[in-house]
Amino acid sequence: MSNKNVGIKDVAFAAGVSVTTVSHVLNDVSYARISPETRDKVKSVAEQLGYGPNRLAQALRTQRTGMLGLVSEDIATTPHAGRIILGADEAARARGYNLMIINTSGNASPESREADVEALLERRVDGILYATMYHRHIQVPSNLGGVPAVLVDAVSTGGSVTAVVPDEEGGARAAVGCLLAAGHTRIGFLNNTDDVPATRDRLRGFRATLTEAGLDGGAAPVESEPSEVQGGYEAARRILARPGRPTGLFCYNDRMAMGAYRAAAELGLSIPGDLSVVGFDDQELIAANLHPGLTTVALPHYEMGAWATQNLIDAIEGKADLGLMALRPTVLDCPVVVRDSVAAPPL
Amino acid sequence: MSNKNVGIKDVAFAAGVSVTTVSHVLNDVSYARISPETRDKVKSVAEQLGYGPNRLAQALRTQRTGMLGLVSEDIATTPHAGRIILGADEAARARGYNLMIINTSGNASPESREADVEALLERRVDGILYATMYHRHIQVPSNLGGVPAVLVDAVSTGGSVTAVVPDEEGGARAAVGCLLAAGHTRIGFLNNTDDVPATRDRLRGFRATLTEAGLDGGAAPVESEPSEVQGGYEAARRILARPGRPTGLFCYNDRMAMGAYRAAAELGLSIPGDLSVVGFDDQELIAANLHPGLTTVALPHYEMGAWATQNLIDAIEGKADLGLMALRPTVLDCPVVVRDSVAAPPL
DNA sequence: CTGAAAGCGCTAACAA
DNA sequence: TTGTTAGCGCTTTCAG
Numbered sequence: 210m211s212n213k214n215v216g217i218k219d220v221a222f223a224a225g226v227s228v229t230t231v232s233h234v235l236n237d238v239s240y241a242r243i244s245p246e247t248r249d250k251v252k253s254v255a256e257q258l259g260y261g262p263n264r265l266a267q268a269l270r271t272q273r274t275g276m277l278g279l280v281s282e283d284i285a286t287t288p289h290a291g292r293i294i295l296g297a298d299e300a301a302r303a304r305g306y307n308l309m310i311i312n313t314s315g316n317a318s319p320e321s322r323e324a325d326v327e328a329l330l331e332r333r334v335d336g337i338l339y340a341t342m343y344h345r346h347i348q349v350p351s352n353l354g355g356v357p358a359v360l361v362d363a364v365s366t367g368g369s370v371t372a373v374v375p376d377e378e379g380g381a382r383a384a385v386g387c388l389l390a391a392g393h394t395r396i397g398f399l400n401n402t403d404d405v406p407a408t409r410d411r412l413r414g415f416r417a418t419l420t421e422a423g424l425d426g427g428a429a430p431v432e433s434e435p436s437e438v439q440g441g442y443e444a445a446r447r448i449l450a451r452p453g454r455p456t457g458l459f460c461y462n463d464r465m466a467m468g469a470y471r472a473a474a475e476l477g478l479s480i481p482g483d484l485s486v487v488g489f490d491d492q493e494l495i496a497a498n499l500h501p502g503l504t505t506v507a508l509p510h511y512e513m514g515a516w517a518t519q520n521l522i523d524a525i526e527g528k529a530d531l532g533l534m535a536l537r538p539t540v541l542d543c544p545v546v547v548r549d550s551v552a553a554p555p556l
Numbered sequence: 557m558s559n560k561n562v563g564i565k566d567v568a569f570a571a572g573v574s575v576t577t578v579s580h581v582l583n584d585v586s587y588a589r590i591s592p593e594t595r596d597k598v599k600s601v602a603e604q605l606g607y608g609p610n611r612l613a614q615a616l617r618t619q620r621t622g623m624l625g626l627v628s629e630d631i632a633t634t635p636h637a638g639r640i641i642l643g644a645d646e647a648a649r650a651r652g653y654n655l656m657i658i659n660t661s662g663n664a665s666p667e668s669r670e671a672d673v674e675a676l677l678e679r680r681v682d683g684i685l686y687a688t689m690y691h692r693h694i695q696v697p698s699n700l701g702g703v704p705a706v707l708v709d710a711v712s713t714g715g716s717v718t719a720v721v722p723d724e725e726g727g728a729r730a731a732v733g734c735l736l737a738a739g740h741t742r743i744g745f746l747n748n749t750d751d752v753p754a755t756r757d758r759l760r761g762f763r764a765t766l767t768e769a770g771l772d773g774g775a776a777p778v779e780s781e782p783s784e785v786q787g788g789y790e791a792a793r794r795i796l797a798r799p800g801r802p803t804g805l806f807c808y809n810d811r812m813a814m815g816a817y818r819a820a821a822e823l824g825l826s827i828p829g830d831l832s833v834v835g836f837d838d839q840e841l842i843a844a845n846l847h848p849g850l851t852t853v854a855l856p857h858y859e860m861g862a863w864a865t866q867n868l869i870d871a872i873e874g875k876a877d878l879g880l881m882a883l884r885p886t887v888l889d890c891p892v893v894v895r896d897s898v899a900a901p902p903l
Numbered sequence: 904c905t906g907a908a909a910g911c912g913c914t915a916a917c918a919a
Numbered sequence: 920t921t922g923t924t925a926g927c928g929c930t931t932t933c934a935g
């Protein structure tokens with residue numbers, strides 16, 4: 210247990226050596242030539258006294274805090290933020306860094322965002338992670354350039370900051386591929402109405418995959434609604450009322466899929482017997498708990514947090530050049546999580 | 557935008573005054589007598605140069621970092637942690653503090669927990685918040701005593717650390733009260749099987765409320781299963797098969813309630829027409845998205861995070877005595893969130 | 904009304 | 920092989 214009151218000089222005194230010596234042995238300074246006896250002596254004395262370094266003083270002196278700032282949009286409202294934080298925290302601690310977290314609202318003013326970054330800068334964090342709640346384009350705070358920074362789940366409108374985002378199109382391709390593999394040929398898409406990258410990219414992936422499979426992707430049925438349960442329900446009702454009703458449904462997210470489940474139940478369609486459904490997001494609370502379990506596409510939040518952190522630290526330590534990486538966002542895989550909502554189409 | 561390269565002495569030089577003067581005006585030191593002109597001069601020069609204080613240096617000198625450590629169990633797995641963090645973050649920033657977050661696993665070893673606290677101590681946080689993922693008793697790390705600390709959603713086995721927890725029994729009372737108010741007299745409880753405070757306290761609240769309403773609380777039907785959807789389903793099947801089938805169900809949590817919904821559907825029982833259901837936890841993803849919306853009891857995670865932070869800061873600033881508060885845990889209200897799953901019992 | 908100087912705990916030249 | 924010392928950027932006592 211580190212005793213806040215004992216410093217390096219107390220150890221030095223107790224061990225009968227100078228502070229330099231103590232500093233050298235405790236930090237394993239390579240060029241220091243110190244006898245093994247002195248080393249042991251110092252170490253044991255430090256241990257006995259319960260010495261713990263004062264990281265503030267170290268940081269002041271070395272100009273390195275070993276702290277990363279994480280500004281995260283809407284930590285509480287989605288479980289996604291938690292996974293980003295977890296990925297970042299684990300990657301950070303693996304390299305000896307810690308995380309300072311600042312929460313910001315998704316609709317905070319530019320000034321307030323700058324103030325958040327400013328707070329981090331005043332504490333001299335070595336780098337900053339800037340995470341958004343869902344994949345989107347953002348105008349980064351102007352003072353973000355003060356230290357190395359990487360965006361998580363967002364790309365900057367200027368395109369000048371290193372960023373890591375999910376492979377939306379790839380995820381959609383995987384989802385549709387799943388349905389195709391099960392033998393479906395009449396596949397519909399329940400899309401979101403928001404103008405965000407996911408909406409466009411998943412649609413593109415949907416159509417392209419069908420076309421590549423020899424189906425008419427351009428003509429495949431798509432219904433759009435707000436990406437909530439209710440929207441999913443309504444879009445599903447519409448799409449299932451079409452002539453040549455789809456036997457497979459790809460949903461923009463798990464909530465819409467949940468709405469599709471209800472629509473199917475009302476229409477007397479069993480899942481997956483009469484209708485196969487694939488979601489997106491892998492919100493476990495929903496996907497794992499629906500009946501039957503929802504096959505869905507996972508967003509790589511943990512991985513994005515970890516990737517961003519590793520590369521941020523590499524940049525801080527001079528092992529990587531963020532400038533180069535900023536050229537285009539890094540895109541991470543969205544793997545399919547197979548549960549029980551996909552089967553062969555009815556005969 | 558704060559420029560990392562300009563310090564107090566640059567401001568002093570540019571303004572033609574001493575560093576003392578700069579420090580005094582920038583910190584509004586009460587006893588400093590400085591002419592308004594000098595004040596303005598200093599402020600404008602500081603502004604122009606983009607001066608921002610180096611909080612590390614300040615902290616080293618004042619022995620106050622303005623940082624709070626938050627060690628949180630399983631940040632990612634539940635949305636609950638997010639709400640605690642949010643409550644803590646908002647309370648902290650309102651008082652000029654920031655949060656350092658360390659994630660720990662629910663089943664981490666005592667040593668690893670101590671190491672987490674140690675990391676915070678080395679960074680000289682002014683106080684520590686220790687949050688668990690669900691309400692329980694814990695053995696606090698032995699080095700937690702190094703600074704003021706408060707437990708969130710947990711109480712220490714020794715009972716010596718200030719703690720804030722949800723009012724489990726009160727929440728159960730409110731839930732049952734809700735059912736009683738709708739006219740139900742045959743009310744059942746789907747309980748958890750884990751040996752945790754919530755299991756016992758909710759059961760006690762359940763029975764007591766019935767008894768106080770003139771019903772036989774001791775004989776009221778209770779079925780226990782693991783607190784997941786599947787457990788809820790099974791417990792519901794059993795309880796609904798009993799003679800004198802309950803018309804109202806109080807469920808240990810929202811996931812079990814979700815299982816009860818499925819059981820009801822299978823039995824052809826409509827909610828809330830034939831069966832009223834009340835959950836616990838208010839996991840929005842579930843409660844708000846079930847059909848009909850689930851009336852449930854909210855856990856005060858945000859409030860616990862905020863309460864803990866406010867009192868921690870009070871203690872740090874000498875405005876409160878945590879020792880006194882440690883005598884018994886502070887208990888926060890669990891309010892009912894009314895949705896659409898409760899109605900009068902069938903005739 | 905303002906300034907000089909000590910010192911928070913540590914690291915790293917440099918000296919011995 | 921080890922010690923002396925300057926200084927990281929700031930606050931604060933004490934002296935003008």
